Amino acid sequence: MLLDVKNDVQEIDRVFARIKEFCCANNISEKKCFDILIIVDELATNIVSYAFDDDQEHTFTIMVEKESENGNEIVHLRLSDGGIPFDPLKNPGPDTEASLENRKVGGLGIFFVKQLSDHIAYARIEGKNQLDVFVSLKEEE
Amino acid sequence: MEITIKKDSDITIVYPSGRVDTLTAKNFEEGIMKIISDNKKIIISFSEISYISSAGLRVILVAGKKIASMKGQLALADMSEKIYEIFKMSGFDKILKIYPTYSEARSSFDK
Numbered sequence: 001m002l003l004d005v006k007n008d009v010q011e012i013d014r015v016f017a018r019i020k021e022f023c024c025a026n027n028i029s030e031k032k033c034f035d036i037l038i039i040v041d042e043l044a045t046n047i048v049s050y051a052f053d054d055d056q057e058h059t060f061t062i063m064v065e066k067e068s069e070n071g072n073e074i075v076h077l078r079l080s081d082g083g084i085p086f087d088p089l090k091n092p093g094p095d096t097e098a099s100l101e102n103r104k105v106g107g108l109g110i111f112f113v114k115q116l117s118d119h120i121a122y123a124r125i126e127g128k129n130q131l132d133v134f135v136s137l138k139e140e141e
Numbered sequence: 142m143e144i145t146i147k148k149d150s151d152i153t154i155v156y157p158s159g160r161v162d163t164l165t166a167k168n169f170e171e172g173i174m175k176i177i178s179d180n181k182k183i184i185i186s187f188s189e190i191s192y193i194s195s196a197g198l199r200v201i202l203v204a205g206k207k208i209a210s211m212k213g214q215l216a217l218a219d220m221s222e223k224i225y226e227i228f229k230m231s232g233f234d235k236i237l238k239i240y241p242t243y244s245e246a247r248s249s250f251d252k
Contacts, residue, residue, distance in 0.1 A: 009163050009164055010164070012162060012163060012164050013164070016160075016162075031223060034192070034223050037192065038192075038194055038227070041162055041163065041194045042194060042195055045162075045163045045194070045196065048163075049163075094231070094232075096231060096232025096235075097232065097235070098232075098236075099236060100202075100205055100206060100209055100236040100237070101206065101209065103202060103206075103232075103236055105199050105202050105203060106199075108195035108198055108199065108231055109194070109195040109196075111195075111231075112194075112195055112227070112230070112231075115230050
């Protein structure tokens with residue numbers, strides 16, 4: 001499934017609906033679907049909020065495919081945007097040990113993506129940020 | 142996002158409903174902050190929340206900081222397993238009071 005998404009937060013409802021349809025059609029559990037929704041939400045929100053700084057309308061893509069890797073079923077997400085170069089893997093994570101007073105409010109989105117996925121790869125290809133995220137469909141205990 | 146408010150003596154119970162995501166977080170923040178400015182003892186029930194992203198956790202963190210600075214009390218309750226996992230993953234279970242049920246959150250205020 002390939003979605004063309006505008007850099008507009010209102011797009012999130014449509015993206016959610018399409019991901020849910022995808023999960024349903026592929027017999028993906030509610031739990032895993034929740035994880036996939038969070039991953040897509042966080043990454044798409046980052047693109048909408050930070051990738052473009054010219055107030056123009058832009059379109060980026062979200063690919064969602066169910067694949068098989070060494071006999072294990074995985075969901076492969078690929079987000080591709082022509083925005084300013086941004087490698088989320090270089091983003092320092094939040095300090096989850098900090099006290100309430102000292103806890104900073106940002107940085108959680110990318111942290112969620114890392115925690116909920118099995119593998120992430122970033123590349124800058126032909127002027128585009130390309131982020132591949134792999135989510136194993138094997139249910140954890 | 143709809144936010145329902147109930148009163149239980151001096152405790153204010155807040156029931157947001159639906160999804161807390163980028164789209165609804167602003168509304169959620171405005172609602173919560175308004176409630177905080179008038180009330181000292183607050184329980185946020187997640188019984189009607191189906192989804193929360195980092196945008197929602199950000200609001201809870203900001204609210205928690207604000208309430209702490211006002212020497213108020215905040216407890217969170219009624220989270221589904223998935224929602225609780227997200228809070229735990231964020232380390233929020235260590236900085237905020239999270240109870241399985243409303244009544245447990247309620248009795249934590251009596252001590």
